[in-house]
Amino acid sequence: MSEDFDGSGGYEKTHVDENYVRVPVERLFSFVKSVLVRLGVPEGDASVVADNLVMADLRGVESHGVQRLKRYVDGILSGGVNVHPDIRKVREGPSYALVDGDEGLGQVVGRFSMELAIEKARKAGIGVVVARNSNHYGIAGYYALMAVEHGMIGISMTNSRPLVAPTGGVERFLGTNPIAVAAPTGGRPFLLDMATSVVPIGKLEVYRRKGQEIPLGWAMDKEGRQTTSVEAVFNGGALLPLGGFGELFGGHKGYGLSVMVDILSGLLGGGTWSRHVKNTSERHSEVDHFFMAVDVEAFVPLDDFRRRMDEMMAELKASKRHPDFERIWVHGEKGFLTMETRRRIGVPIYVGVLEELNGIGEEVGVGRLMELEG
């Protein structure tokens, strides 16, 4: 949003408030990796998970960043996550595969599956891979961007634990079920990475932490009343699907997109749907994913595609600006700008999360991440 933009060429405000500390990115990565390795995760797999979590923090998606590590650690310790999964192809054709993740870490299953989709797309033009029996896989955009590195369009979706009520209902039956789509350009890739709810649950966690009320229109309490109280939502309420309450502003569309994600990632692969997905930290969560890679060269010359993507994005950004906005963004741009800045000046970590990470480090015996200054 425009208020986050520092206007000085970069995107990130260099100032962080007293509740955050900046941690150098390499330090954060090494810490996460070390914790996982100490818990028995093979080094390569630990790198993938660390890369995914740190990328979320770099891009400004705090809710999917290193603050998730605690739940992964709990999942490993409780046995809900298998650190030596036998990830295998159950069925396969030249342009598709069904993968069983054997309850492995979501990022490990996810990377395996997207690499497979890319390999298939390279040979067959299209690669579709559905993965079942996985766990929370972090930001969906991570996998979509993998395809872009190969000159392909990447798509990824995942079901997730129930937090959203269907239109006309009040119960948490749907996941925030994200959809990510990435496409190559001449510069920074196009990257749409969106929850199919009005906001992801992480956004409410930030408001809760700050003790702020949420805008009316994000969520309901357990009786179905729209509420500004974060506690009312956490206390049995539900998030609203994209489009909001009822059908007047298209809430049934967000609801439908969420079900679509359940069909493509869950039911198509013999997995489950969001209502039956569990928290990774509790026991095996039964998360399922969908991955697709489209080799642009199979359709049109890649250079030509990149050029036309650049033209489209330039035209959108140069279109007439609304007086309330400082600029028109294209998708992914903010995240890439934030990432570039944070690689230089470090990743802001909430002090409560830092304490938690320090505790994990001591517990598993890799030492503390960083001390609070002062």
Next chain:
Amino acid sequence: MSEDFDGSGGYEKTHVDENYVRVPVERLFSFVKSVLVRLGVPEGDASVVADNLVMADLRGVESHGVQRLKRYVDGILSGGVNVHPDIRKVREGPSYALVDGDEGLGQVVGRFSMELAIEKARKAGIGVVVARNSNHYGIAGYYALMAVEHGMIGISMTNSRPLVAPTGGVERFLGTNPIAVAAPTGGRPFLLDMATSVVPIGKLEVYRRKGQEIPLGWAMDKEGRQTTSVEAVFNGGALLPLGGFGELFGGHKGYGLSVMVDILSGLLGGGTWSRHVKNTSERHSEVDHFFMAVDVEAFVPLDDFRRRMDEMMAELKASKRHPDFERIWVHGEKGFLTMETRRRIGVPIYVGVLEELNGIGEEVGVGRLMELEG
């Protein structure tokens, strides 16, 4: 919406107000087909277009029904639509193809392309077809449902003329770019068919016709002010993307989904994007489409998939109801109920549209559709 539900087992209110007349479905179909045949469209192609337009009216999507015929007729007469297109495959692999529609009727290009996607999915598990140089193709759901008849998941998207402003902008740069997804069940298919704007333009046409104000949050005037005036929107204003104004309720997500449709249907196939799409009635419109079929059997047994789809839909419908709603719907259900009723009792046609159709019938020499009673 619940107020449209008659509660008597069917979905459609049997009563139509004085501005509508009911036309038997066979009569409507024959009329549309005859008009097109008289204008030089081959009989098979004319049947496809008539089938698509009448299906929209049967399902309650009036904006994409026979009221579109005028624009198609104008497109044919102005030479913007080619009634004898050489629809050809430009590139092809086992699981994908790029089709050039040669400026044919969108429904004819669409049906050809979706049939090709289904044929490829039958052999390769997945079929993706991108079609360029087409025209307005009617309801996107028509093509998605074609796949369901073959036990497949069907997806279709299309770019469309610019009517929607990007988040932060005020100009019409994006199309209402619909996304349709259909999946087989044990009964009525799941069918999500949605514009990526808060509402499609047809909804505003209905409000305009009735002289009613639109809800605040659907659209902006040409200065970017949110407005309840339909005229202000038609007079240089713009529709808002799904999620509404700004980013607070996810308007950037609807914007992103719209761009995704432009990438997959337009840029991937060497076509254009919504900003440069024209009205079918004016000149060649350069509309592009995306089609995908996924053979469920390639992944899991179809019967099993159907059963689990039924379970999911039953669970959603049986979840706790919000006090403001009479029932919880699943996607497509309302349209199928409406279709079943209208097949019996006829399709409500707005009297202004009936007059227009009668005029077309006289002009091309196939006679009038129906006289107004009384």
